[in-house]
Every structure is written in structure tokens, then in C-alpha cells.
Amino acid sequence: MSGEKVRLNTEWLCDCGGCHVAIVDLHEKILNVLEDIHIQKCPVLTDVKDYPEADIGILTGSIRTEHDRHAAIEMRNTCKTIIAFGTCAVYGGLHGAGLAHTKEEIMDYVYKTTPTTRTDFVPSAEITGLEHQVIPVDEVIDVDLYLPGCPPHAHYIFESLKTLLEQKEPKAGQETVCAGCKRLMKKSEVDAIKNSQEGMPDDDICFLSQGYICLGSVTLDRCLAPCPNHGIMCTGCAGPTMQVLSEPNHDIRTEVSDRMARLTAIDKDTIIGQMEKSAKTHYAYAMATKMIGNKPTFLIQKWIADVEAGK
């Protein structure tokens, strides 16, 4: 790369801040990146508050308020290439699970129900321009590149920035978390689903073969599979694969149950039923995206309401 430095803007919308920590976490590498990139606006690193013209714009977080909407539009207007960075920006993220509740329900719970709250009113402060629900970034502006992950692994961040600096098209790997998992898939005679806390899972055998629900096979690898390689089932934090998203009749629960039924002696419908009962857990990161929400068989609000009613 020669000549002018590439100008970078970053902005955070409604999120936990972790994606920006991930950017800072390029650590010493950031000093090398700085040689080619001029970081103009970045909430953690610089004091620039307006939106200067830039070559690359990184947006983290989803849209929750009018401010978020405005910030996303400003970024689109000033940046040549927009990257929706992190699961919240791409799919809405975990607080997208607020979708299952009305604003009033959430307020009443936080201000009237929690045991340590001695007051009995909801603050009169107005949330300026609160959207009805959490909205992924591309429902408001055009996005050029998607980098989901909660947060994306430094390997993917660095690779994507590097490719952009070299003015190449970043390659979008379509591998699932299974690709990086060292566990062995094999047919078992397990005949009942186990709660993730039941028993001590074997370290070398696929979780599905053992009767544990793991989302590795339906989740895009933007993490290098740390969970299954450390004894934890994948919870789908990087969001679903293209296959799940693009086919109307495919879904997280249909794909997982299909695979798990073939690997065990558990009936497919039993697995689907169990996943619907735990929908809030299994769809936690992506339920706010229309790509999931518009599927004809996706009845998340009903599933969650049923569980809460004790059905």
C-alpha cells in the first residue's frame, strides 16, 4: 500500500461496548495497523465527535433510539465502505431478546418488581425516540460488508482490515463452528436430551451425539470455536449460517434437530419441541433480524409466552 493512509471512522450504537474493546484488543498489532490506517473517529480512542469523510466506517451495535438511527445514517453518508461489525449490528444481538416483551413490561419489572427497589414508580424521564424494537443496521442503511461475531475474533478483524487495505474483496468464509471443533461426531444410543448442566460431558465426542443441544452446526464461524473446545456448547453468538437464513423452511431448530436425531436415538420432533421451549435461549442473538423473524413457522413470541405461563 502506498501513498495516502486509509481513513477509518468507527461508531457505536446500542451495544455492550465489547466490539470496540475488541478493536482496541488488536493490542500491539494496532500499532502496526496505525501505520496504514488513520483512525479519525473512534469513541474509545479519539476525541472526534463529528463525522469526517472516511474510506472505511465500522458500525457496532444495533439501532434502539433515534440517536442510533441518526448516527448510522451519518456514517453511511460519510464513509465509502460500511462494515456492520458484530452480532448486534448484523442481527440485533442479545438485547434483541427484548423483542419478546413490551417496553411497559420491561419498565415495570426493573422499577417495580425487583426485590431491592423500594420505590414504586417508573421514571418520568423520556427516552428520546425509542424504537419499538431493536433493529439490525441494514434495515436502516445499506451495508457493504458484514462481520458478525460477539465479538468477532481478532483473526477475522485483522484479516478483513488487511484485505481492505490491500484493496481486495475480503473472502467471506462460510464454515460453521463445527469446522474448528475438535470433537468427533458419532452415532450413539443416547435417547434423551440432557440439560447442559446435567452429567459431565465427554471431552472428545460431539455434544449432539451425547444428547446436548449445541448450535455449532448452524452457527457461522467468526470465533475459531473456543466454546466446544473448552467444554461448552455453542450458543450461536455469531448468528446463523446462510443456509439457515436464506431457506424459508430451514431454521435453527429444524437443522439442529435433523442432525441430532441422526446422531442419537432421540426423535426429531422431541428435539424441536425442546428447542421451542427454550427459544429465548437458542434464538437469543438473532431473533430481532427479519431474516429469522419473517420465517412462516417462527413463532417466538408464542413460544416464550407459553414457557412463561408455565406450559
Add this chain to the structure above:
Amino acid sequence: MSKTIKIDPVTRIEGHARILLECDDSGAISEANFCVNELRGFERILVGMEASTMPQVTARICGVCPTAHHLVAAKALDNAAGVELPPAAKLLREFMYMGHFIHSHSLSLFVLAGPDLVFGLNGNMATQNIVGMVDADPELTKKGLRLRSLGQKINETIGGRGIHPVTAVAGGISFKLSDGQFQRLQELTAESVQLVHELAQKTKTMLFDLLDANPVLLDRLNSESWYLGTVKGGKLNVYDGMLRPMDAAGASRQEFAPEAYKEMMSERAVQNSYAKEVYLNMAGGEQMYRVGPLARINVADGMETPLAQKEFELFKKQFSTPCHNAVLQLYAKLIELVYCCEKAHELVNDPALRGEARVAADYKGKTGIAHIEAPRGTLIHEYDIDDRGIVRAANMIIATQQNTAAINNSLKEGANNLLKETSDEAMLNSLEFVVRCYDPCLACSTHAIGKMALDVDISKGGRIIRRIRRNTNA
């Protein structure tokens, strides 16, 4: 242009930071509120999820202190199950946490406060950031970033991931450390101890130079409050122990276990903000208190490791107990950073570290309560779990939230002293400085003093009588 400030792990400020001041009939400020204008509502969102995922899910409340939420959630599940963890599990979790503290405190000291230390308070805005620091003091900056990276690598090696770790589960830790990982941890801790020895003195000198150059920093912001922190055998501890309150005069009060938090703490909603205030129910009333590094140094009798203990003694010799001055939070953070590096080194050399790290834990149908000291202060989680293992109710007391009442009180005090100031800019700078000293969360701390975008509304009987605005590009 508007600016977003994240004020605490669960909420953040939308657009401008807003300070609302209410006048009484005599014209004095009767109420001040630092306003938090967004709510994600995690306590409600968690209801209906599988309890086993709480350590992963709650980490997502805050990307700045995910390991604090991750570990306290696992501790709450242990508490519900009533299990005693194997020694290796406790050691590994505490070791993971030392990595997180090194990472978080290094960010705060070297990346966020660093520019103020290197350039002073009136530096050039364009270079007052990490990029400018690399040019001005490459050695300090590189070593600071390196220490932060070592912390994150320790966190990641034990936690599986650095941001949003995953390995703490009910009953312990979900994997066994391999020989390669163990050897790596030995190298990482050895290097961090060496680095912190090199950095501590220099950072301290810079901080005291800053204080000498700006005597006003030590003169102001000494408003009194109670303090709360965690001690184990009287020594400062961030992973486990008893909660120890200290009154404003410096007397330690009756310690309590986290299970008693509902009796000991009261949350109060305020009309103008989404952040609730928290008070300690002690001495016959509701006491305003502070949490965080300064609070922990105030309540502790000493430190567990040698260099940290030496610095602790110097701190106590120089400042009173309790030390009310919010600026000294930075010094308290430095002592804790030294402690965490030394403690990590102790933990890696503990032979029990490589033992069995997980026992079965059944929390179904039970309630779990636990606490931990997050980098910014005491954090409490509670879950009611049904007999299918689903969360039925959740409650959390977040670190920054507990400082809200003290921030509001300092704002009230500050504003009353400033009402006669004719210059709007002077008023804004002073009020902003009050807020920043409490280190509410990452975003606020990133901005040089005097540069925060603020709205201040002064009202009387419901009508705004004076409005001061500072736009960000002014």
C-alpha cells in the same frame, strides 16, 4: 453533532449527557441528577432463559467488564446448587479474573487516563489520544498496551475467550488446562510482574506531577460518603470474601455476606433518570456510599502481595482513611494493578491449580445469590430458578449504579458553589469534571476534561429557567 456516552453497564446516555438541576424558592439547588437515558432491560430479558447460560449471556451486559458478570453469574449458580468448588476451580477462576483486572485497569490507566498524564489537562485535543501518546512517549505507551495484552491473554487462556469468556460453569471450570496452556500462563504472568514493576513508579510520578500542576484537583471533590468493598481476612479481594462497609468518618461497620444484600441495600428510582440510586441500610437510615478502587483501598486493612502492600502503606501515610478525593481513584487503580500482576504470579505457582476443576451442580428449583468486585465496584447477581432449570426472576446491583447517588450529591454541591459563576463554560467544565472523577464507565473516561458534550437544565417549579449547552464541536 450528538455524542453517545455509556454511563454504566446496563444503560447509556443518548445524545448529550444531561444534568438536571432543580432550584428551590431561595434559588439554591435542591436536587441534581446526572441523567441516563437508555435502558436495555436485561433483568427482564433473562427471565425465561436457561440458567446454565447465565454466565455467557450476562457477560454481554458489558463488553468492558464481561469477566465480572461471567464469574459472578457462575458463582450465583454455585450458590443456588449449594456446592463447594474444588480448589483448582477457585484458583482458575481467580486467575482468569486477575487477567481481566490487568486488562481493564491497564486500559483505564494507560489508554484512557494516559493522555491526561502524558499531556496534562490542557493538551491539544487533536493529539490527546493513544495515537498522540505513541509519538510522545512510545515506551510508556507500548509497555502499557503490552501489559493490557498480557492480561487479556491470561483471561483468554483460562476463559476460552477474552471478551465474553465462557468456561466458568456451575460447579467450577469446564475444561482442563493443558501442559502447553500452563506453560504459556507461566510466561505471561512472569512478564506482567516484570512490566508492572517497570511501569508503576513512572505512572505514579506522572500522576503526582499532574496533581502538583493542578492543585485544584486535590482541593475539590472531597465530598463525604460511605464506602463498600470486599475483604478476605481483612485484605483487599476482588474475587471473593465479605462485604465491608465503612462510614464517612472511617469506621469499619459490620461485614456482611452477599446473601444479606436485600436487607442491606435499597434501590431508589429517580424521576429524571433511568439509573436507580442505591443506598446502604445502616446506622438507622439509608447511607449514600461509593464503590470501586478507591472504596476498596479505603475499606481494606492491607494487600496480599508485597509491592502492592508497600504502595498501600504509602497511600495510607499520605492520605486519610477514608480518602474522599475522587481523583485519587487513579492511584488506587495503580495499587490494584500491581496486586493483580503479583497475585497472578502466585496463582500460577500454586500446585493445586492443575487439579480436578469441576463438580456436579444441581440448582433446579433454587435461588442463588453471589457478588464479585468488578473493576468499577461491587456487582451482585441473583437468580430464582424453576425446577426445569429456567430463570424465573433475576436481580442485579451494578457497580456504577451504586455511585449514582454520590455523583448527584457532588453535582448538587458543585452547582451550588457555581451558581454565581457568570460563565457558562466554567460551569460546564466543573460539572463535567465532577462526573468524570467518578469514572462512570468507559466512554466518559475517554474524553479530555473540558471537552464533554453536556446539557445543563436548571428548573424551578417545573419550568426551565436557565439552559446551558455545549455542542461537541464548539
